[in-house]
Amino acid sequence: MVPVSYYVALSAILFSIGTLGVLIRRNAIVIFMSVELMLNSANLLFVAFSRLYDLEGQIFVFFVMTVAAAEVAVGLAMIVAVFRNKRSIDIDQISSMKG
Amino acid sequence: MTPDVILFLILAVVAIASALGMLLSKNAVYSALYLILNLATIAVFYLLLGAPFIAMVQVTVYAGAIMVLFLFVIMLLGAEQLRRARTLGWQQPVAVVLAVVLVAEATYIIFTKTSSLPDIEAAEAGFGSPQAIGELLFNQYLLPFEITSVLLLVAMIGAIVMTRDGKKKE
Numbered sequence: 145m146v147p148v149s150y151y152v153a154l155s156a157i158l159f160s161i162g163t164l165g166v167l168i169r170r171n172a173i174v175i176f177m178s179v180e181l182m183l184n185s186a187n188l189l190f191v192a193f194s195r196l197y198d199l200e201g202q203i204f205v206f207f208v209m210t211v212a213a214a215e216v217a218v219g220l221a222m223i224v225a226v227f228r229n230k231r232s233i234d235i236d237q238i239s240s241m242k243g
Numbered sequence: 244m245t246p247d248v249i250l251f252l253i254l255a256v257v258a259i260a261s262a263l264g265m266l267l268s269k270n271a272v273y274s275a276l277y278l279i280l281n282l283a284t285i286a287v288f289y290l291l292l293g294a295p296f297i298a299m300v301q302v303t304v305y306a307g308a309i310m311v312l313f314l315f316v317i318m319l320l321g322a323e324q325l326r327r328a329r330t331l332g333w334q335q336p337v338a339v340v341l342a343v344v345l346v347a348e349a350t351y352i353i354f355t356k357t358s359s360l361p362d363i364e365a366a367e368a369g370f371g372s373p374q375a376i377g378e379l380l381f382n383q384y385l386l387p388f389e390i391t392s393v394l395l396l397v398a399m400i401g402a403i404v405m406t407r408d409g410k411k412k413e
Contacts, residue, residue, distance in 0.1 A: 218405070
């Protein structure tokens with residue numbers, strides 16, 4: 145039987161890869177996909193612990209997925225709006241408020 | 244090593260490799276395809292953990308609907324690759340070092356603090372089935388479920404308002 149700490153370790157590694165993606169990529173859509181990866185690593189951990197304790201972790205994962213779907217719809221709309229104004233989704237170019 | 248652990252390790256290697264592929268691909272379309280592979284692997288993990296309903300939702304909503312939306316926007320904007328225009332050269336190595344530190348301290352805490360947690364046994368029949376999830380969702384969590392529908396409506400209206408052309412006022 146798989147120890148639950150293996151799942152915790154896998155989740156931590158996936159979360160760190162997502163964090164790294166947010167930090168080093170400049171394409172706004174890839175940054176957004178990295179955020180999705182981080183959400184998924186947290187979901188994996190919720191399901192693993194729901195196996196140990198109670199079914200309610202899975203309910204929480206269900207709500208996280210719904211919120212993520214809403215977030216993707218709004219976020220991609222924002223990216224399209226930024227692209228209309230700037231002609232680019234390189235986040236290094238979005239520096240209008242730089243002093 | 245039991246077959247369970249071997250299966251876990253193979254799936255974990257696939258998950259981490261596809262996550263790294265997403266991180267390192269120059270082309271955003273390849274990143275999206277690697278992320279779909281990663282989400283499918285996590286759906287298999289859900290099946291192993293006795294969550295068949297969540298696994299199916301993962302495949303249809305995440306790997307299906309959300310990633311189609313991503314691919315659609317990438318191809319709509321023609322944003323597969325960015326031109327080379329680096330403004331912060333020192334930022335990338337610093338980020339890599341910080342991520343390695345994050346992994347190291349997370350691994351340290353996991354393997355020193357969670358040793359008392361029990362192993363995951365095979366799920367009994369009916370655990371995490373659509374029936375069990377539905378009963379819990381519509382009895383105990385009915386109000387959050389309804390609030391979720393309002394949230395999705397607001398997100399839909401927000402997406403339409405933000406992408407609308409603001410000049411046609413009359």
